[in-house]
Amino acid sequence: MYPYFNSSKMFFFFILIFSTLISISSNSWLGCWIGLEINLLSFIPLISNSSNLFSTEASLKYFLVQSIASINFLFSILINMMLMKNFELNFFIMIMMNSSMLMKMGSAPFHFWFPNIIEGLSWFNSFILMTWQKITPMIILSYYFNKNFIIMIIILNAIIGAIGGLNQTSLRKIMTFSSINNLSWMLSSIIISENLWIFYLFMYSFMISIMCFLFSMLNMFYINQLFINNMNSLIKINLLINFMSLGGLPPFLGFLPKWIIINFLIMNKMYLLTFILVMMSLIMLFFYIRITYSAIMFNYLKLKWFKIYVKNNSFILMNIFSFFSLTGMILSTFLYL
Template sequence: MSPLALFMITLGIALGTLMVISANHWLTAWLGLELNMVSILPVIAKQKHIRSTESATKYFMTQATASALMLFSSTLNAWQTGSWDITQLNKASSTLMIPALAMKMGAAPFHFWLPEVLQGSTLATALTITTWQKIAPITLLYTTSNHAQSNITSTIGLLSIMIGGWGGINQTQMRKMMAYSSIAHLGWTITTISISPNIALLNIIIYMTMSALFFMLLMDTSSKTLNAMSTLWSHSPVSATIMTFLLLSMAGLPPLAGFTPKLLILNSLTTHNLSALATTMALLSLLSLLFYLRTTHLLTSTAPPTTIQSTAFWRLQPFYYNQIISVLTPTALFNITILPALP
């Protein structure tokens, strides 16, 4: 890809997200989402492979459907209220808007496109889809959280936690496993968005930080499957150690950073007399814990003095993220746990 084309694509992706973040008009937000979608399509399809074309097509069809539903919802809201303001959303429009934003992000039951798109993309593109591309719809969901119906958000959230955990158990591809991990963490965010939007925002920010660092380590070590992860310790013990802590943090084990938002979410739900919902979420998260611990076991099973039972992979390192990784590692793992509880 030429430098000019790469610059224009990057500019489109960045401007699309910034338009949505700064918008207070539904048409402006819709335009920003469309610009964001059109800009990333060439990035997904840049590989000369049929899987890349398939991924780009699935991404376009899903995002276009979600954008059409979002545009219909905002038009219906403007027709009934006479306002295009994002913060002025009535009940009927909110019922349509939440599924549209869930489809944009890849939350269940509109999650089918996310694992397939990530599997057909490069690790760098998968990193962009699971982090930057979720900022715009999450911003809209946060802005309209006062009008979000708790029964809809709770249903989508529970389905996402269950499907994210259940789907990740059978995966051997790291990109698909991270896709289901993203779905599960979106479930925690969406469930809490109508009750404690600040805690929900903290949860997704922490997960995006951990996910970005994990994908950078995958790119740096050329690891795409669980089989490749099993020989990582002999290649780079430091990367294997950081990945181990990242997986445990994503699982929500204390005292790592991923434990903090989950504790705050469960505390907030219990405070609002939703103990049954909090208990169900905690039990469903054990499904995700299973494949996190399995991957952790594979990473540490070849640590000395254990000998490697499988053939080591030849790993090329065309990119180096050492500076970024060194900055993100303490942020993604440890220092978030000292944050005070959010209201």
């Protein structure tokens, strides 16, 4: 899946995991900050590649953005320590800390770096950036957040994630805006409960891993490759199932965590927020359907001399994942029994 994953890259990958554990198990703000810095310095060697200028540019941009967010976080920690008894400034310190964490995870309106950086990454690195790299900022955010500010951010994420993906032809950028939209659901779940957030993150990571695995296996980066390349019809059906699951369409697995969050939001009388999240999910489903429609229906550009062959083991694994995606409605039915 990742051709440059040698022993040195493996070492930095383990450091990346270890740095997240440092941050989430720390009992001080400074310990959290140290974990974030180790995380940053271990992820850059993973994404940088001397033979690819795009990945080198992406690693430089990532370093600059994450450094700015870390400086803001450290600055807000220091102000908080010095002015702990000044309750008038607590709100501004809280907003600064929240904003720095939102910038680190690529949340709207601090998402400006996210689509540009992911365009220069491989599918494996894109998967790490869309899933694992969100864990530490999310947990730190859950310690100290302003609820009204986070609700405003949730609405922005839902709208920007849905609208931003409409005019894209790059599959990596579509996945990025999908990640921004899903971030609104994650933030909603972390307001409700950390256990619900863990469940949603696990389900989202499972779904996005299938998509990244598929696109990496087929070596696809743009929408037009889906109907120019001569693909097996079963691969196209797998794409359809997994895209619909990622969009949260009811018969599929992706609907289950979204349904639980909708139930909790309605119980807490957050009707407007629920309405916005559901409406934006429909827009997300629109451009997922556009991609799968292109893949399934446009067969006029079949190239006889170019055919994609998929290894049997990978194909079996892909079918198993798709079968799991179809079990969402069964799980949803028995959840409240």
